[in-house]
Amino acid sequence: MQAALAEAALAEAADEVPIGAVVVLEEQIIGRGHNRPVATSDPTAHAEIQAVRHAAQQFKNYRLVNAALYTTVEPCLMCMGALVYARVKRLVFGCFDPKAGAAGSLYNIALDTRLNHRLDVTSGVCEEECRMLLQRFFREKRFRHKKEPTD
Amino acid sequence: MQAALAEAALAEAADEVPIGAVVVLEEQIIGRGHNRPVATSDPTAHAEIQAVRHAAQQFKNYRLVNAALYTTVEPCLMCMGALVYARVKRLVFGCFDPKAGAAGSLYNIALDTRLNHRLDVTSGVCEEECRMLLQRFFREKRFRHKKEPTD
Numbered sequence: 020m021q022a023a024l025a026e027a028a029l030a031e032a033a034d035e036v037p038i039g040a041v042v043v044l045e046e047q048i049i050g051r052g053h054n055r056p057v058a059t060s061d062p063t064a065h066a067e068i069q070a071v072r073h074a075a076q077q078f079k080n081y082r083l084v085n086a087a088l089y090t091t092v093e094p095c096l097m098c099m100g101a102l103v104y105a106r107v108k109r110l111v112f113g114c115f116d117p118k119a120g121a122a123g124s125l126y127n128i129a130l131d132t133r134l135n136h137r138l139d140v141t142s143g144v145c146e147e148e149c150r151m152l153l154q155r156f157f158r159e160k161r162f163r164h165k166k167e168p169t170d
Numbered sequence: 171m172q173a174a175l176a177e178a179a180l181a182e183a184a185d186e187v188p189i190g191a192v193v194v195l196e197e198q199i200i201g202r203g204h205n206r207p208v209a210t211s212d213p214t215a216h217a218e219i220q221a222v223r224h225a226a227q228q229f230k231n232y233r234l235v236n237a238a239l240y241t242t243v244e245p246c247l248m249c250m251g252a253l254v255y256a257r258v259k260r261l262v263f264g265c266f267d268p269k270a271g272a273a274g275s276l277y278n279i280a281l282d283t284r285l286n287h288r289l290d291v292t293s294g295v296c297e298e299e300c301r302m303l304l305q306r307f308f309r310e311k312r313f314r315h316k317k318e319p320t321d
Contacts, residue, residue, distance in 0.1 A: 056232040056255070057232060059227075059232075060226045060227050060229070060230050060231055060232050061223050061226055061227065061232055062222060062223075062226055062232040062233065062234070062252060062255040062256035062257075063214065063219055063222065063223060063252050063255070064232070065255075068214055071213060071214065072212050072213075072214060075211045075212055075213055076210075076211050076212065078211070079211050080211055081207040081208060081210075081211050081212055081213040081215070082213065083213075095251055095255075096247050096248070096250065096251035096254070096272075096279060097247070097248050097249075097250075097251025097252050097254075097255060098248075098251070099247065099248075099251075100246055100247035100248025100249070100250075100251060100272075101213060101214050101248050103247070103248075104207070104213040104214070104216075104246075104248060105213035106213075118284075118286075119285065119286075121247075121251075125282075125284055125285075126277075128247060131276075133269075133276055134270065134276075135269075135270075
């Protein structure tokens, strides 16, 4: 999770919502990603999608069987769908996202027996650190917005 | 939808599940995509994701407000999530996908009032043509599999 937090810090430095993720296989990090939809003009460029793409391309296989994905925040629907398609075995995340989370908050995709793959999920790892990063980002954004009002 | 079907034919020619999609804004096609997870070693390379990424990159904006996405098959969870994030206004699709569809079959993401965006959905456009393409692909795949058994 420390590696995922380091990725989140890269997103924060680029003024993107600070979320980071890594893909781990046999105790090795095989993919890294951080949130960067604005910089890349790509609405799918969430940290988890970036990490899964990176890992799959390194691995030369679109299936990441036996891999684990570590992410600082509960994944959204899009990212949970990607984890199902990639056959990721295990998901570990930091804090819940009550507004868009799909691994327990709004939906629980990991446990849906109608889909052709399920994941083991561990939540709350470095939870406070992951949440603080997000809270600080949005607090500063609101502060800047107040100081520089736009039409 | 004919342009989306042409994209699906490109997937079929590359031995990928034949699904195609286009993004339309002001009667112009601004993004095209077809299913290619195997060729690209990318589990997220569904037709809809490819088309949305293509459009957003051309448009230099990760939000495709007022755009419509045409796809030959009901999108999955991952793709519906991407359409929500891209703020796509309208979804038009061909045939339903009872096993993985998230615009009416397993889930109805377009109408979820808890998410921060909703889409207008039209289904059943060129339905038979879209379904036949899929059925032919899987029939031929089973036939080849029978002829060439592997361990």
